[in-house]
Amino acid sequence: DQQVKQNSPSLSVQEGRISILNCDYTNSMFDYFLWYKKYPAEGPTFLISISSIKDKNEDGRFTVFLNKSAKHLSLHIVPSQPGDSAVYFCAASASGDMRFGAGTRLTVKP
């Protein structure tokens, strides 16, 4: 059962522009949402998170938006840099285990 879905397997943007990665979830019990970033041959690394009581969280170039009514969250990266090229996983938690989306491969072109 795919409770967390990332429908875009890949995204390509130009350096300096905005990258928007999207994620949808089905379980209304999820109360915490996260984005992880993964480089080849490494495990995922935590990037940014948001609690279900908030609708926005910002950390430098990264902002996560949560729309609970639509069960949708997005990650904005502004401005995008070539070093941001990686696979981005959306994750959601409802106490205990965490469910991950299938990932979106972001490529930032110089």
Next chain:
Amino acid sequence: DTGVSQDPRHKITKRGQNVTFRCDPISEHNRLYWYRQTLGQGPEFLTYFQNEAQLEKSRLLSDRFSAERPKGSFSTLEIQRTEQGDSAMYLCASSRTGEREKLFFGSGTQLSVL
């Protein structure tokens, strides 16, 4: 803080053999998780420990899989009678109580079952 360490990085085995993987979490983290990741998919939850207690197991964890964390420090994941469908990246992660959602992942063990 040396990060989460997993051993081995790669394991190739024949179908029917048993394999064991080891995970050393970040020392002050009391929660430890095992995930499995196949190509094109996100990590799938297998099980997690709070100290030495195994608190939750996914239905993905068949009776051929067993995980232990005997002293609440390192953990092992054993797969008995491996099948080709077990081929995957096995990821270990750890976290602090109170920051349970912020997982720190190891680099994983890539298992290939021939």
